[in-house]
Structures are given as C-alpha cells and as structure tokens.
Amino acid sequence: xxxxxxxxxxxxxxxxxxxxxxxxxxxxxxxxxxxxxxxxxxxxxxxxxxxxxxxxxxxxxxxxxxxxxxxxxxxxxxxxxxxxxxxxxxxxxxxxxxxxxxxxxxxxxxxxx
Amino acid sequence: xxxxxxxxxxxxxxxxxxxxxxxxxxxxxxxxxxxxxxxxxxxxxxxxxxxxxxxxxxxxxxxxxxxxxxxxxxxxxxxxxxxxxxxxxxxxxxxxxxxxxxxxxxxxxxx
Numbered sequence: 001x002x003x004x005x006x007x008x009x010x011x012x013x014x015x016x017x018x019x020x021x022x023x024x025x026x027x028x029x030x031x032x033x034x035x036x037x038x039x040x041x042x043x044x045x046x047x048x049x050x051x052x053x054x055x056x057x058x059x060x061x062x063x064x065x066x067x068x069x070x071x072x073x074x075x076x077x078x079x080x081x082x083x084x085x086x087x088x089x090x091x092x093x094x095x096x097x098x099x100x101x102x103x104x105x106x107x108x109x110x111x112x113x
Numbered sequence: 114x115x116x117x118x119x120x121x122x123x124x125x126x127x128x129x130x131x132x133x134x135x136x137x138x139x140x141x142x143x144x145x146x147x148x149x150x151x152x153x154x155x156x157x158x159x160x161x162x163x164x165x166x167x168x169x170x171x172x173x174x175x176x177x178x179x180x181x182x183x184x185x186x187x188x189x190x191x192x193x194x195x196x197x198x199x200x201x202x203x204x205x206x207x208x209x210x211x212x213x214x215x216x217x218x219x220x221x222x223x224x
Contacts, residue, residue, distance in 0.1 A: 006155075042201055042214035043156065056211075090155055101144070102212060104156040 003027075004105035006091050012111045015081060021108045023074040023091030032074040033092040033102065034066060043090055049074060050096070081112045115139040119202055119215035126223050131192045133218045135185040135202030142204040145178060146212070147187045150199045159187070159200075189220075197222045 004025045013019050023032065031050045035043035048056035049068040063085075065077040074091055088107045094100040116138045125131045137145070142164050148156040162169045162176045162185070169176045175188040189196055202215040 004155075040217075042217055045211065088155075092156075101146070101158065101161060103158060104148070106155040109153070 004091055004093055004103055006089075006105040006108050008108060009106070010109050010111075012113065013078065013081065014113055015083075017081075018077070018079045020078065021076040021089055021091075021110075023076075023093075023105055024072055025093040025103075025105075026072055027093065027103070028071075028095075029093035029103075030071055030096050031094045031100070032068065033094075034064075034074070034076050035090040035092065035104075037088040037090055037107070039087075047076075078110075081110075083112050086110055086112045115204070115206060115213045117202055117204055117213050117215040119200075119218045121216070122219050122221070124221045124223065125192050127192060127194060129192055131187075131189040131196065131220055131222075133187045133189075133200050133202075133220065135187075135215050137183050137185065137202075137204045137213070137215075139204055139206045139213070140183070141207035143207055144205040145176075145185050146203040146205070147174075147176065148201045148203060150201065150217070152198075156201065192220075192222050194222045194224060196220060 007022045034046040037043040045058050046060045047066045052068045063080050067075040088109050090107045091105040092102040094102045119135050146161040147159045149159050150156050160171050173190045177186045199217040199219050201217045203212045
C-alpha cells in the first residue's frame with residue numbers, strides 16, 4: 001500500500017485564523033515532506049522531515065510552522081496567512097531521506113480570504 | 114540550479130500513442146520520475162527509471178532515457194480519455210532527497 005492521506009481536503013480561512021493541515025502514512029516511511037503547488041505550476045518544496053527531525057526548510061515564512069509528532073504524522077500549522085498563500089498543499093513520504101521515491105497525498109486545497 | 118523542462122501541452126486522439134518529452138541539466142541525476150496529476154488531485158507516481166537504464170516498460174507505459182543528451186520520454190500506448198491529465202517529469206540529484214520538477218505537460222485526449 002502506497003497511501004498518504006491528508007485532511008482536510010478543502011480549507012477556507014481568514015487572515016487572522018489559526019488552522020492545521022494533517023498528513024498521515026502507515027508505510028513505515030521515515031521521511032516526510034510538505035510542498036506548495038500553485039495553479040498550473042509544479043510543486044515547490046517547503047519542508048523535509050527525516051527521522052522526525054526537520055532537515056530542510058526552504059526559507060518558508062514563519063506563518064507556516066511544521067510539526068512531526070511521530071514517524072507517521074506530519075502537521076502544518078497555519079497562522080496569519082496572506083491571500084497569496086492560497087494553493088494546493090501536498091504531503092509526501094519516502095522510505096528514507098536519501099534518494100528514495102516520494103509518494104504524494106491527495107493534497108489540501110487552501111483558500112485564504 | 115538544476116533545471117527540468119517539458120513542453121506545455123500535447124493533444125492526441127483516443128487510441129493513438131502519446132509521447133511526452135523532458136530534458137534535464139543535472140548530470141548526476143540518480144532517478145528520473147513521471148508523475149500524473151488529474152484535476153484537483155495530488156501527484157500519482159506512474160513510473161521511474163534509474164539513471165543507468167535506458168528503457169523501462171510497464172504495461173502501456175514506456176520510459177526512454179538518453180543520458181548523453183539528458184532526455185527522458187514517456188510513451189503511452191493506446192491513449193485513453195482517462196489519461197487526460199498533467200504529467201510531471203522529475204529528477205532526483207545525487208544530493209539525495211530533493212526532487213526537481215519540470216513545469217508539467219498537459220495531455221488532452223480527444224474521443
């Protein structure tokens with residue numbers, strides 16, 4: 001089974017709200033990723049967690065705060081977002097962090113009003 | 114930085130073969146991937162090829178890799194309307210877990 005699940009599927013939030021995106025995998029993968037994808041563009045890497053430690057942060061604004069409570073779960077906490085943050089947020093996982101195939105979830109479509 | 118390029122759009126008739134092309138610049142690429150994205154959905158891994166291979170076939174999909182020219186292609190035989198989607202080429206460099214994506218090719222299949 002190569003399934004990565006994400007909740008919620010859709011999220012609408014105001015610029016003063018605090019919300020969280022959740023990602024889960026039960027494949028025993030030890031690396032998990034957050035990507036942001038704008039319409040008609042490829043995904044852009046935001047964060048990489050390897051063995052529950054943050055290993056890559058692609059200069060993402062602090063209004064996005066990742067958290068990896070355990071090896072199966074990855075959260076993305078959102079606070080004081082801007083309308084330009086509206087996008088599809090994709091989670092992915094891989095066996096380990098080095099050179100392994102990444103499997104993607106279905107994404108959360110976020111709209112910031 | 115590394116670069117991956119694809120043509121924006123391809124239109125084919127149902128039953129024909131589709132060929133989606135990709136070029137990349139990273140000579141240290143280890144794996145090259147094809148992902149499919151349907152409207153409103155995430156990326157689904159279709160197939161991948163290791164850089165020391167030149168061809169891989171998986172049912173209707175054939176991947177060709179020309180490492181000398183840094184050119185990758187995905188051929189879909191007997192294309193169906195359900196194959197309509199955006200196809201992303203991606204390469205994994207020698208540094209490990211960073212995927213570099215192409216801009217995506219939108220495949221439209223006409224009945």
